[in-house]
Amino acid sequence: MTTLIETVDLMKIYDVGDSPVHALDGVSVTIDRGDFVAVMGPSGSGKSTFMNVIGCLDRPTSGEYRFDGMDVGSLGPDDLAEIRNRKIGFVFQGFNLLSRSTALENTELPMLYSSIPSGERKKRALDSLRLLGLEGREHHRPNQLSGGQQQRVAIARALVNDAPIVFADEPTGNLDAKTSVEIMELFVRLNRESGITMVVVTHDPDVAAFSRRVIRFLDGRVVSDVAVEK
Amino acid sequence: MISIPSTLKISIRALWVNKMRSSLTMLGIIIGVGAVIAMLAVGTGASRKISQQIASIGSNLIIVIPGSMTQGGVRLGAGAQSTLSREDAEAIGRECPAVQAVSAEMRRAAQVVYGNQNWATAIQGLEPGALEVRDWGLVDGRNFSEQDVRNATKVCLLGQTVVDSLFGSMDPVGQIVRIRKIPFVVIGVLEKKGQSPIGQDQDDVVFIPITTALKKVFGTTHAGTIGSIMVKAVSTEALPEAERQVTELLRQRHRIGPGREDDFTVRNLTSMLQVAEQSTKVMTLLLGAIASVSLLVGGIGIMNIMLVSVTERTREIGIRMAVGAKARDIRLQFIIEALTLSLIGGVTGILVGVTVSGILSALAGWSTEVSILSIFLAFGFSALVGIFFGFYPAYKASLLHPIDALRHE
Incomplete structure (x- = not known):
């Protein structure tokens, strides 16, 4: 398997008040293409900061980060936006859909920023929604959809630009147990059938159980990194 | 890079959602542009009337009349001799x-x-x-x-x-x-x-x-x-x-x-009227300048609303950035939104200005004339207002950090 993500001694330091806070304190992790990783840890352990940094939403204070062979540390904000746009899909706890736009428009959103003609945009968004079983919901707004449906729209949006990796930050945090399982099974299917690399940040062991590898954070450091026994 | 038509669609939708707010903001520009058009029409009409009068007495005229004369201590007026x-x-x-x-x-x-x-x-x-x-x-x-x-x-x-x-x-x-x-x-x-x-x-x-x-x-x-x-x-x-x-x-x-x-007096009729025409032109400029102030105030209104809008939609900006919007895409979106406000306001203002000029000449009997130049001027000016007052809020939005914007409640 080829390496997709490689971090070396990643540091993220926030200046809050008098003493600096080490949100990431020397994190070195490698994630291979096609892997399914759960990132766990209590709140404040640095797991979300880790996801933001490797998701190119945030930049590390120091350390090296290579994504798909590129040295991300040397890239500017526009290049990071480009990577997020074409190579990364995000799924958030609060769904983060545009509330005034329909499911279809939300799914089209990443393609608006990658110069794809509107006809193809619509076709790909519809395909993506169909893949997630949202046929007939294309013109519903988020407030007309259930939580599980909203999260599936968010996943459709994450997949629409054919990103090789999806980052999910507490994707089941706002969902009931049954829907949570459905979403996680969906992730497993995407990972297995489409070879999409999954990184799921969670504090829920049941959710982590769907992954193949669990990385635990505490106080900004990786304290364990083990394969899940099936 | 996002295309202009897509951005325009997003902007129009955002403005449509806040119909009341958008129309009140436009009202500022409508009044400003309307006032500029109407004031310039009144001024242009007045100077046109004077020009017509100059033409009606005949152009380039000089009149020579006999001088005054004094008879037994009484000075008789010009033309007495x-x-x-x-x-x-x-x-x-x-x-x-x-x-x-x-x-x-x-x-x-x-x-x-x-x-x-x-x-x-x-x-x-x-x-x-x-x-x-x-x-x-x-x-x-x-x-x-x-x-x-x-x-x-x-x-x-x-x-x-x-x-x-x-x-x-x-x-x-x-x-x-x-x-x-x-x-x-x-x-x-x-x-x-x-x-x-x-x-x-x-x-x-x-x-x-x-x-x-x-x-x-x-x-x-x-x-x-x-x-x-x-x-x-x-x-x-x-x-x-x-x-x-x-x-x-x-x-x-x-x-x-x-x-x-x-023992005679030479009077230049045309030059007298030309002075009057000149002063009407100055008057027109002055009226236009005063009306422009309200256009400026309208522009500040746009800036105000755009700043509020950026704050309200911080989360939306975060989502857009997360899925790949660059700083300039965000900037473009908000500038186009401000521009849409000011241009729709500008066009409506032109209609209002033309109507008001018509009403003024019908009711008050003033001769008004809406010049093509003043329409272009008002339209261009309202576009400038949109870009100028839209830029700062747009720039502020584009500076947002994706993480902070996403976390914004």
Whole structure:
């Protein structure tokens, strides 16, 4: 398997008040293409900061980060936006859909920023929604959809630009147990059938159980990194 | 990079969601643009009216009238003396190169009678060249000739008002009218000219040959003297030169030594009106400038609302950035939104301005004129306002950090 993500001694330091806070304190992790990783840890352990940094939403204070062979540390904000746009899909706890736009428009959103003609945009968004079983919901707004449906729209949006990796930050945090399982099974299917690399940040062991590898954070450091026994 | 049509769609939707707020913000621009258009229309209308008046008295006119005179300690007004003669007029036409045409004239009030109708009007004796001097044409019949002047023929030209009063709808040419009981043949009818700059009815007049006026109808205290000399300069630029040449020639002819006062007065009618026109233009600018202030206030309103909008939609900005919007995409979105507000406001403002101008001229009777230039000016100005006042909020939005924007509640 080829390496997709490689971090070396990643540091993220926030200046809050008098003493600096080490949100990431020397994190070195490698994630291979096609892997399914759960990132766990209590709140404040640095797991979300880790996801933001490797998701190119945030930049590390120091350390090296290579994504798909590129040295991300040397890239500017526009290049990071480009990577997020074409190579990364995000799924958030609060769904983060545009509330005034329909499911279809939300799914089209990443393609608006990658110069794809509107006809193809619509076709790909519809395909993506169909893949997630949202046929007939294309013109519903988020407030007309259930939580599980909203999260599936968010996943459709994450997949629409054919990103090789999806980052999910507490994707089941706002969902009931049954829907949570459905979403996680969906992730497993995407990972297995489409070879999409999954990184799921969670504090829920049941959710982590769907992954193949669990990385635990505490106080900004990786304290364990083990394969899940099936 | 996001395309302009997609951005426009997003902007229009965002504005549509806050209909009330968007329309109130636009109202600022509508009032501003409307005020600029209406004020400029009032100003342009006023100066156009003055230009028309200048044209109606005839362009490039100089009038020479006799000077004042003192009689037993009483100073009589200008024109009291009888110092001008037909020979003076002829000499001006002959010897002043800056003069195109000249006419010796005299004017008296008299009753004109036709059949059982009569009408008090101004009888004006003048040379055939008088019509050219005044840029005045005939609608019917013919002008009198040099021969009519030489022979002091009893012929006359009637102004429109006189025709209406004496003849109604009848054709007056060839009819006989009586002035001071002397019969005159009507040989022509003058074009309608309307009011003079000071509100006189210029059409209430009867023209007769100057010689007929002097020898047969009125006569003068001093034989051969006339009321005034009308002079037309070759061009507007030549007016001051013509004035100088006329003054010099008359001083010479009247043997007025250096240092002594003229016994005549030269007045330049056109330049007086040009001064009035100039001041109207300044007035127009001033009105436009004051109206622009409200456009500026409208622009600040746009900036205010855009800043609120950026804060409210921080999370939306975060989502867009997370899925790949660059700083310039966000900037473009908000600038286009501000521009949409200001341009829709601008176009509506133009309609409002045109309507208000129409209402002003209909109700207040002001002459207004909406110029194409003022429409382009207002439209361009409102676009500038949109870009200028939209830029700062847009720039502020583009500086947001994706993580902070996403976490924003």
